[in-house]
Amino acid sequence: MLHLLKIDLKKLTSYRTFWVVCGLYFLTIGFSTASGMEFLKWLANTFDKFGSSLNIDRIPLYHFPDVWLNLVWWSGFFKVLLGIMVVISISNEYTYRTLRQNIIDGLSRWEFLASKILTNLLLSLISVVLIFIIALVTGFIYTPEINWNYVFTDIEFYPAYLLELFTFLSYALMLGIFVQRSGLTIILLLLSYMLEAIVKANIDDYFPWLIPYFPMESISALVPIPFYRYAFQEIQDYVDPAAVAIASAWMILFNYFSYLKLKRSDL
Amino acid sequence: MDTVLTTKHLTKDFGRLRAVDDLSFEVKRGQVFGLLGPNGSGKTTTLGMLMGVVNPTVGEFSWFGEIPNHHVRKKIGAVLEHPIFYPYLTGQKNLELNAMIKQCPEENIPGVLELVELADRRNDKYKTYSLGMKQRLAIASALLNEPTVLILDEPTNGLDPMGIAEIRELIKKIAANGKTIILASHLLDEVQKVCSHFAILKKGRLVHVGPVDDVGKGAETVEVKADLPDFTEVLMQFPGTASILPENGVFLVTLREDFHSKDLNAFLIERGVVANHLVTKRKSLEKVFLEILSEPR
Numbered sequence: 001m002l003h004l005l006k007i008d009l010k011k012l013t014s015y016r017t018f019w020v021v022c023g024l025y026f027l028t029i030g031f032s033t034a035s036g037m038e039f040l041k042w043l044a045n046t047f048d049k050f051g052s053s054l055n056i057d058r059i060p061l062y063h064f065p066d067v068w069l070n071l072v073w074w075s076g077f078f079k080v081l082l083g084i085m086v087v088i089s090i091s092n093e094y095t096y097r098t099l100r101q102n103i104i105d106g107l108s109r110w111e112f113l114a115s116k117i118l119t120n121l122l123l124s125l126i127s128v129v130l131i132f133i134i135a136l137v138t139g140f141i142y143t144p145e146i147n148w149n150y151v152f153t154d155i156e157f158y159p160a161y162l163l164e165l166f167t168f169l170s171y172a173l174m175l176g177i178f179v180q181r182s183g184l185t186i187i188l189l190l191l192s193y194m195l196e197a198i199v200k201a202n203i204d205d206y207f208p209w210l211i212p213y214f215p216m217e218s219i220s221a222l223v224p225i226p227f228y229r230y231a232f233q234e235i236q237d238y239v240d241p242a243a244v245a246i247a248s249a250w251m252i253l254f255n256y257f258s259y260l261k262l263k264r265s266d267l
Numbered sequence: 268m269d270t271v272l273t274t275k276h277l278t279k280d281f282g283r284l285r286a287v288d289d290l291s292f293e294v295k296r297g298q299v300f301g302l303l304g305p306n307g308s309g310k311t312t313t314l315g316m317l318m319g320v321v322n323p324t325v326g327e328f329s330w331f332g333e334i335p336n337h338h339v340r341k342k343i344g345a346v347l348e349h350p351i352f353y354p355y356l357t358g359q360k361n362l363e364l365n366a367m368i369k370q371c372p373e374e375n376i377p378g379v380l381e382l383v384e385l386a387d388r389r390n391d392k393y394k395t396y397s398l399g400m401k402q403r404l405a406i407a408s409a410l411l412n413e414p415t416v417l418i419l420d421e422p423t424n425g426l427d428p429m430g431i432a433e434i435r436e437l438i439k440k441i442a443a444n445g446k447t448i449i450l451a452s453h454l455l456d457e458v459q460k461v462c463s464h465f466a467i468l469k470k471g472r473l474v475h476v477g478p479v480d481d482v483g484k485g486a487e488t489v490e491v492k493a494d495l496p497d498f499t500e501v502l503m504q505f506p507g508t509a510s511i512l513p514e515n516g517v518f519l520v521t522l523r524e525d526f527h528s529k530d531l532n533a534f535l536i537e538r539g540v541v542a543n544h545l546v547t548k549r550k551s552l553e554k555v556f557l558e559i560l561s562e563p564r
Contacts (some may be wrong), residue, residue, distance in 0.1 A: 003367070010364050014356050101351040104318045105368045105408075106341035266281075267320040 004115040005122065007107075008089075012119070017088060022123070025081040026130060032078075033071045034134050036061055037142055062142035065153035069226045069237070071135045072161040075127065076223055079165050080190065082123055083172035087185045090116060090176035100267040109262045116173055117255060124165035128158055153237075160222040160239040167219050167247050170254040177258045192216055215254075218246040269296050270332065271416055271447045272317070277326035279312050279471075286312045288471040290326070294449060294464075296415075299442045301458035301479070302451040303556060304468035310451040311348055313468070314420055318345050330416075341369050344409030345418035350401040354394035358385060358404050361393055362411060371412040379407040383437070399430040406437060417441060420451045435461060459552040467559055475559050482555050489528045492517040492544035493535070505534045517544060 012018040040059065060066050093099040102112055132155075140146065172189055179185040196216045203210055211217060221243035270293055277290040287309040294300045302310050315321035317328060319340055330339045352361045362376045380386045383403035388396070396404065402422060409417055419438070423431040438461050442448055452458050458465055459479060466476040495501065502511055502518060507526030512519040520531065528547040535542055 003370075007364065007367050010360075010367060011353060011356075014360055015353075016355070096353060097349075097351045098353055100320050100347075102368060103320050103337075104340065104345050104347060105365055106337050106370075107368050108337035111337070264322070266315070266322060 001114070001118065004111055005118040008115040008119045009122075012089060018085065021081060021085040021088070025078060025085070026126070028081070029075040029078050029127065030130060030134065033075055033131060034138060036070075036074075037138070062138045064139045064143045064146070064150045065155075065237075066226065067135045067139040067142075068154045069157050069223070071131050071138075072157050073223050073226050075131050076161065076164055076220075079127075079168050082127070082165065083168055083189050084186055085123075086116075086120060086169050086172040087176045087189060088182050089119070090173055091180060091182035091185055094180040095182070097267075103267060110259065113255075113259055113262055117170070120169035120173060121166060124162055124169060127165055128162045131161070132158055156239050157223055160244065163244065163247055163251065164219050164222045167215075167251040167254070170251050170258075171215065171219075174254045174258045174261075177261050212242065213246055215250045218243055218250055222247055270294070271296050271298075272328065272330055272449070273332075274313075274317075274328040275326055277313065277316060277328055278324050279309075279316060279321060280324045286471050287316070290468075290471075290473050292466055292473060292476050294447060296447055297445055298464050299438075299448045299450065299462045301462035301465035302449060302468065303453065303455065303458060303465055305453060305560070308468040309471035310468055311420055312471075314345070314347050314418055314449070314451060318343070318347065318418065320347075341371075341412060342414055343416045343418060344412065344414035345420075346402075346405040346409050346422060347418070347420045349424075350405030352393045352401070352404065352408075355392060357390050357392055358396070359389040361404070362389075362408060365408045365411055369412040375411050375413065379410045382410065383407045398425050399427070399433075402426060402430070402434065406434070410441070414446070416447045416449070418449045418451075421453070422450070423452075423454065423457065431457070455551070455553045455556050465552070467556060469560055474562075479552065482550055482552050487522045487527060488548040489520045489522060489531055490517050490544065490546040490548055491520055491531065491535075491542050493540055493542045495540060498540070501535070501538055501540055504538075505531055507531060507534075519548070 040061070061070055093102070099112065103109060107115075139151070171192070172185075175188055176182075176185050179188065193216050196214050200211055200214060200217065212221060221240060224240075272294040274293075275291050277287055278285070279287040290309075290313060302313070304310050312321055316323050317330075317335075319335060319337065328335060330343070333339055352358075353364070356364065358380070359376065362380070363373055366373045366376065377386065380389050383406055385400060385403055385407060388400065393401070393404070402424075406419070406422065409419070422438070423434050426434065435457060438448065438450070442461065448461075450458065450462060459482070462479050464476070464478050467474050491502070493501075498518065499511060499513070502508055502520055505520075507522045507530055509521045509523045512521075522528075522531070528545065532542070532545060
């Protein structure tokens with residue numbers, strides 16, 4: 001397994017686009033999650049009214065245990081950048097025809113796919129670890145009184161975040177394998193949420209129970225929007241097991257469809 | 268002799284087009300096997316099936332008597348159609364990647380780069396290479412895992428005469444090491460120069476298979492010239508003469524079966540005639556090829 005991951009990393013690590021896109025992604029999620037408090041302070045200093053009407057120190061953005069969910073939810077928005085990288089990586093294999101050559105050279109079709117899936121897993125894991133460390137550090141900095149009972153409450157959102165990323169990247173990979181052209185695939189990837197929203201809006205009146213089963217919906221449902229707790233005092237501080245089951249099923253299906261397509265096509 | 272490759276009723280349909288039709292042949296160890304045919308006759312599709320990138324519609328094949336799988340492919344070095352590499356990687360890195368895929372030691376890389384004379388360009392990106400260099404890198408990559416079988420598809424496509432000669436020498440050098448080579452080409456001259464056996468494909472069907480040496484068999488033709496006024500009559504007296512055709516001051520003598528050019532030479536010397544030009548004309552593969560292809564099927 002490690003061997004296959006090394007093969008794909010060898011392709012990527014000398015590819016400048018990979019460093020640019022991944023660099024952008026990790027810098028964005030890193031800085032934006034770490035600097036939320038500084039941003040609020042800046043807002044307070046710049047706009048007089050903002051500071052006086054709201055005591056920013058009382059906003060528990062970075063307080064344990066809220067920080068876990070807050071940061072994970074926020075950084076989830078940027079996964080589309082990673083998705084674009086995955087699309088570029090797979091569609092390159094088609095445009096350069098290196099997929100064909102890899103098979104000729106002795107990789108099985110499954111091994112080829114596995115090398116891509118393993119890279120998806122690695123990119124997801126790095127994101128999770130990065131956000132975890134940032135949450136841990138910022139939590140200790142901004143929480144007024146550390147109560148050890150709360151420090152590690154709610155970290156179950158991290159496995160959920162991992163599943164969110166990995167399922168989304170599996171989707172991007174599958175899209176790339178079916179469409180094979182990077183431009184078109186990236187557009188489809190970006191439109192996925194919108195297309196699904198249109199379908200959901202139309203279906204809402206007739207089959208509302210179907211909504212949670214949509215792929216993008218299930219991915220989003222893994223990490224719920226945290227701010228309701230501030231507005232409505234209504235808290236979902238657990239990972240919905242149904243959402244995990246649905247998203248896992250999609251994750252398996254996406255990769256299985258990729259495998260079927262790859263196995264049957266003439267390269 | 269052990270069999271390297273066997274195909275049985277190999278067939279491939281692309282929609283309504285039958286690209287390869289009921290192909291059955293064998294390649295033995297040590298052969299240099301030429302796969303001939305006009306453009307679009309199914310050569311590359313056949314090789315694609317043999318290398319696992321095209322799924323056969325019907326039929327089967329086996330490498331070394333084994334059911335084909337990706338482990339077998341690691342023992343085969345293959346270049347199909349164009350050289351394919353990652354353009355943004357250097358030649359060296361591309362080969363390192365290939366070594367990882369083929370699971371062979373990276374220590375083989377300098378040797379093959381030396382063989383194809385690319386050692387001094389190994390740290391340049393692949394996309395900066397000329398076509399000839401790309402072809403040579405592809406051959407280096409095919410040789411990387413010290414394969415027992417080498418598959419080359421139009422290896423001299425788009426090369427200049429010098430490049431063609433270099434690749435031809437390279438193939439001969441590799442064949443001399445006892446490697447089995449399958450060479451797809453439409454350059455007949457090339458196949459005749461390097462191959463021991465050949466097969467001809469026409470619209471996906473196998474129309475001929477046999478040793479290259481058989482091409483020259485059959486009636487021999489001798490081109491002969493002597494400064495003698497009644498040379499035709501002398502030639503007529505030779506018991507092996509079947510027909511004589513004067514052409515540009517020389518005579519094309521077609522011999523009867525079991526007579527060879529040396530018999531004619533001996534006869535002339537016996538008669539005190541010294542020929543100042545005597546050449547055995549072998550039937551060229553090109554002629555055979557065109558003959559076979561023009562046969563209605």
